[in-house]
Amino acid sequence: NAGVMQNPRHLVRRRGQEARLRCSPMKGHSHVYWYRQLPEEGLKFMVYLQKENIIDESGMPKERFSAEFPKEGPSILRIQQVVRGDSAAYFCASSRVGPNSYEQYFGPGTRLTVT
Amino acid sequence: AQSVTQLDSHVSVSEGTPVLLRCNYSSSYSPSLFWYVQHPNKGLQLLLKYTSAATLVKGINGFEAEFKKSETSFHLTKPSAHMSDAAEYFCVVSDVRGGADGLTFGKGTHLIIQP
Numbered sequence: 001n002a003g004v005m006q007n008p009r010h011l012v013r014r015r016g017q018e019a020r021l022r023c024s025p026m027k028g029h030s031h032v033y034w035y036r037q038l039p040e041e042g043l044k045f046m047v048y049l050q051k052e053n054i055i056d057e058s059g060m061p062k063e064r065f066s067a068e069f070p071k072e073g074p075s076i077l078r079i080q081q082v083v084r085g086d087s088a089a090y091f092c093a094s095s096r097v098g099p100n101s102y103e104q105y106f107g108p109g110t111r112l113t114v115t
Numbered sequence: 116a117q118s119v120t121q122l123d124s125h126v127s128v129s130e131g132t133p134v135l136l137r138c139n140y141s142s143s144y145s146p147s148l149f150w151y152v153q154h155p156n157k158g159l160q161l162l163l164k165y166t167s168a169a170t171l172v173k174g175i176n177g178f179e180a181e182f183k184k185s186e187t188s189f190h191l192t193k194p195s196a197h198m199s200d201a202a203e204y205f206c207v208v209s210d211v212r213g214g215a216d217g218l219t220f221g222k223g224t225h226l227i228i229q230p
Contacts, residue, residue, distance in 0.1 A: 003158065004158065035220075042121075042205060042220035042221050042222040042223055043205070043218075043220040044220070045219075091158070091159070093159075105158075106151075106158040106160075108158040109158065
């Protein structure tokens with residue numbers, strides 16, 4: 001059973017470009033979470049999605065960031081017009097049941113570098 | 116509201132000596148507590164979890180942690196460090212009373228093992 005997959009593992013973008021990060025949850029998991037890890041920081045929750053629905057986006061910056069989890073295909077975290085401060089590691093996690101499940105499985109992360 | 120404080124950003128021990136990684140938490144309700152380990156270029160791996168059962172929790176790779184409500188602590192220990200234990204460790208709290216905001220992570224402790 002493959003774990004949570006994220007791609008790309010490393011992404012370099014120039015300021016002003018768009019970044020698209022993909023997350024494929026574990027088989028049988030319909031809940032996806034995105035976290036951001038800034039240097040010297042713990043992971044910070046960004047958004048929680050179920051298939052075709054955003055359940056909680058309280059951790060998402062109000063502008064330039066969006067997320068989706070379509071009926072088919074991976075979850076996408078999209079960052080428009082990237083700035084240097086967006087440079088971070090972005091982790092995706094998935095779970096079989098809801099957010100109070102103890103079993104969130106994490107992917108290896110995507111390291112975004114904005115030049 | 117909940118929060119996690121990992122008291123040491125870096126801990127260095129010699130191989131074969133005990134490991135202690137400290138974590139204090141605050142939570143409005145009865146929390147669930149976890150320790151995750153992150154090796155370079157890997158996703159986070161669950162080491163152990165406390166979910167209101169036994170206060171002394173045993174995890175993988177010889178790690179264990181004790182939940183002390185009176186001290187609001189959940190320190191991670193291991194009797195004898197191994198070189199392969201070198202990694203980043205995150206203490207995490209989940210408020211079981213609700214919130215779709217997933218987990219709250221500490222800032223991490225970097226464990227260094229000296230030969």
